Amino acid sequence: MPDTYDTLFKTLADPTRRAIFERLCRDGEQTVAALTARAGVSQPAVSKHLGVLKQAGLVLDRHQGRQTHYRSRPAALAPLLDWTNQMAGFWESRFDDLEQLLKRMDN
Secondary structure: HHHHHHHHHHHHHHHHHHHHHHHHHHOEEEEEHHHHHOOOOOOOHHHHHHHHHHHHEEEEEEEEOEEEEEEEEEEHHHHHHHHHHHHHHHHHHHHHHHHHHHHHOOO
16 A cells, blocks of 8 residues: 555646646546646646556546547545545544643643
8 A cells, every 4th residue: 555655645746747637626527638728838748747647546538539538536546535544643642642741741
């Protein structure tokens, strides 16, 4: 599972890739041309970013004629949600321990 975390974190660390993924989540399936029009980078760059997103399992593609349509796979974020929940539980426990210590020190 740590490899999955690393892959997802590395993939989403790039702001352009993250913006493309967010756009697909928000606006639904789109072609490479439509994504390029608003990405602020070249079509080859968008295609490369989509390839990385696809390899990480964050997007799926569908070919229709000469165009490729991409859509997000938000369920692929599940490992990150699990990790975030684990970390939240860890820190909540630490803060509870600190609160107890401070109460003992006040007495």
